[in-house]
Amino acid sequence: MRRHYHNVPGLLPILSHRTTRIACSTLKYVALGEERQQELTEMVARGLVPVFFGGDDGRMDGTDNLRNMSLSKNKTITAEKALRRVLREYQKEVTQWMDSGSPNAAEERRQTRKFLSDLLLGTSIMRIRHYHTLIAVLDKQENLRQDDEASIVPTYGLSLRDLGSINGVDISTYKYSLVRTSKTHPISLVDDDAKKLDLSRVMAHIHLQYLQEQGQDSSTMELILSDFLTVVKDPALGISVRYSLPLFFVKLLIDQYGLDLTEQMAKTFNAPGPITIRRNAIRCRSDSELQSLLSNRHGIRSAPIVPAQWNYHRNGTDALNNTAYIQLVTDDSWSPSKSSIWSLSSWKDGYFEVQDAGSQFIVQSIESTFDNNGEFVAVDYCAGNGGKALALASHIVMQHQHVENKNGESSLTGSPVTATIIAHDIVSDRLKQLEGSLSRIGLQEAGSTVKILTTTNLTACVNGQGYPESFADVVLVDAPCSSTGVLRRRPSQRFQLNEDEIRNRFPELQLSILQEASKRVKVGGTLVYATCSICSSENEQVVESFEDSSSNKGDGMLWKPLLYAPNQNQEEQEQSNRKDFRHCSNLLPIRIDSSDGFFVARWTRVE
Numbered sequence: 001m002r003r004h005y006h007n008v009p010g011l012l013p014i015l016s017h018r019t020t021r022i023a024c025s026t027l028k029y030v031a032l033g034e035e036r037q038q039e040l041t042e043m044v045a046r047g048l049v050p051v052f053f054g055g056d057d058g059r060m061d062g063t064d065n066l067r068n069m070s071l072s073k074n075k076t077i078t079a080e081k082a083l084r085r086v087l088r089e090y091q092k093e094v095t096q097w098m099d100s101g102s103p104n105a106a107e108e109r110r111q112t113r114k115f116l117s118d119l120l121l122g123t124s125i126m127r128i129r130h131y132h133t134l135i136a137v138l139d140k141q142e143n144l145r146q147d148d149e150a151s152i153v154p155t156y157g158l159s160l161r162d163l164g165s166i167n168g169v170d171i172s173t174y175k176y177s178l179v180r181t182s183k184t185h186p187i188s189l190v191d192d193d194a195k196k197l198d199l200s201r202v203m204a205h206i207h208l209q210y211l212q213e214q215g216q217d218s219s220t221m222e223l224i225l226s227d228f229l230t231v232v233k234d235p236a237l238g239i240s241v242r243y244s245l246p247l248f249f250v251k252l253l254i255d256q257y258g259l260d261l262t263e264q265m266a267k268t269f270n271a272p273g274p275i276t277i278r279r280n281a282i283r284c285r286s287d288s289e290l291q292s293l294l295s296n297r298h299g300i301r302s303a304p305i306v307p308a309q310w311n312y313h314r315n316g317t318d319a320l321n322n323t324a325y326i327q328l329v330t331d332d333s334w335s336p337s338k339s340s341i342w343s344l345s346s347w348k349d350g351y352f353e354v355q356d357a358g359s360q361f362i363v364q365s366i367e368s369t370f371d372n373n374g375e376f377v378a379v380d381y382c383a384g385n386g387g388k389a390l391a392l393a394s395h396i397v398m399q400h401q402h403v404e405n406k407n408g409e410s411s412l413t414g415s416p417v418t419a420t421i422i423a424h425d426i427v428s429d430r431l432k433q434l435e436g437s438l439s440r441i442g443l444q445e446a447g448s449t450v451k452i453l454t455t456t457n458l459t460a461c462v463n464g465q466g467y468p469e470s471f472a473d474v475v476l477v478d479a480p481c482s483s484t485g486v487l488r489r490r491p492s493q494r495f496q497l498n499e500d501e502i503r504n505r506f507p508e509l510q511l512s513i514l515q516e517a518s519k520r521v522k523v524g525g526t527l528v529y530a531t532c533s534i535c536s537s538e539n540e541q542v543v544e545s546f547e548d549s550s551s552n553k554g555d556g557m558l559w560k561p562l563l564y565a566p567n568q569n570q571e572e573q574e575q576s577n578r579k580d581f582r583h584c585s586n587l588l589p590i591r592i593d594s595s596d597g598f599f600v601a602r603w604t605r606v607e
Contacts, residue, residue: 283350474528
């Protein structure tokens with residue numbers, strides 16, 4: 001995945017499940033009065049200014065106060081960073097107005113933090129939609145010669161003349177949606193600090209209205225936007241505006257998947273993803289045991305999900321359906337906003353990890369045979385924080401040492417296999433989370449036959465272990481990518497997408513990494529390539545380039561596709577000239593309960 005976009009420490013319980021829910025939920029803040037909500041909205045508006053317009057270099061101007069930020073510079077910040085600042089500002093002010101002795105004080109603080117995060121992150125995510133809604137409101141207001149008092153949202157005296165591009169919304173890209181305004185009101189850049197703040201205020205108020213009208217059959221905001229978009233004949237622009245996605249990205253998806261699938265994915269990008277966990281077989285021997293533990297110890301309900309109903313763009317269905325994935329049920333008794341999943345004693349004791357079903361499927365795609373008489377060696381070539389390495393360790397134990405029968409009972413199938421997993425990444429900080437988890441999941445206990453080594457220098461590590469150049473039974477390349485398959489998990493990611501990166505720079509890097517990593521696979525070993533991208537330029541095109549380069553290099557390595565569906569139209573495929581992608585699986589995020597978007601390809605080295 002794209003390694004340099006990380007969840008914000010301390011905000012993960014908020015962001016992991018709520019970052020997209022905030023764009024589609026109804027506001028319920030019983031403990032907060034209207035006046036207090038207005039004060040908090042003003043705080044959010046100030047926090048949004050550097051998100052939309054830039055204005056600082058990542059620091060406050062000495063006072064560490066939102067009201068004293070300099071707007072003289074142009075560097076924008078992410079919404080997550082802005083939220084951290086707003087929460088710090090709130091924490092400083094909370095003692096000035098809240099009665100700590102009040103019986104509702106704790107609930108007020110919880111609702112305040114929720115209000116701030118919902119409003120700031122939600123406004124940021126939906127900025128493309130809300131900016132066009134503002135244009136529609138101002139257009140309607142000027143055409144009808146209404147004043148600000150008659151507007152459905154306060155516009156703070158702004159007119160169409162005051163609008164211009166903001167971070168993530170390039171007005172020039174959407175110029176043909178401004179037919180009714182551009183003739184008389186040329187759009188210019190917003191360059192006045194006061195107007196930047198006013199615009200941020202309006203955007204926050206539009207999101208408040210948007211949230212309050214969710215679920216209504218004919219909301220005012222939806223009617224205004226729909227009416228405005230009737231002048232647009234391009235369906236790509238309609239999806240871009242309605243779901244707040246970059247226009248180039250929407251066009252790319254339509255070219256690749258068609259209009260209907262693109263809109264289905266666009267909807268899921270603004271909806272909450274499921275909380276899926278993976279049982280750690282080193283600590284816990286069955287899914288039923290884990291579910292009972294979650295219920296008895298924490299009161300958390302969970303359900304095994306067999307994803308037979310999910311939609312796949314290509315292959316992988318049978319392999320994915322062989323496993324049930326445990327999803328946690330959020331209800332009145334438990335949700336991440338009430339209790340962080342990482343604070344649960346069952347997680348601290350190493351019984352499970354939080355991991356999307358698609359991410360788990362990547363590890364399950366390995367399907368290697370473990371030799372009782374020798375050592376199994378695997379390399380996680382782009383390990384990052386080590387989620388796949390931990391999953392692989394559990395997978396080895398689960399596949400070799402015990403299996404779960406239909407009654408949920410576990411039995412041993414053989415003596416423990418000796419396995420070494422080398423987790424490699426060029427950035428040492430990315431490996432620290434993995435290193436801190438080894439003891440928790442049971443890999444540093446006496447008698448453990450599975451070990452994980454971490455390294456930033458694979459060659460030195462290999463030499464130190466006495467391995468030859470091509471030594472690994474499995475090499476997993478979870479390559480850096482655009483992360484377009486996991487947009488619902490990363491609220492600011494959509495505004496950091498770059499077309500040249502997706503079409504050119506990432507594929508070049510991915511191919512280079514895959515070619516280099518493939519040298520470590522021994523004859524008979526397995527090579528797995530994966531991304532969390534849904535863009536073919538980073539997936540199928542990289543696979544084709546790798547196969548073409550491998551067949552022409554003459555370096556003695558020969559690769560055979562490891563098929564997901566070996567009997568599926570095999571004769572027809574062999575008799576045609578079509579490219580065979582049966583060794584690839586593309587999971588698409590087109591349902592709220594489905595996995596995120598992932599791509600997997602795999603080969604066996606035959607010589």
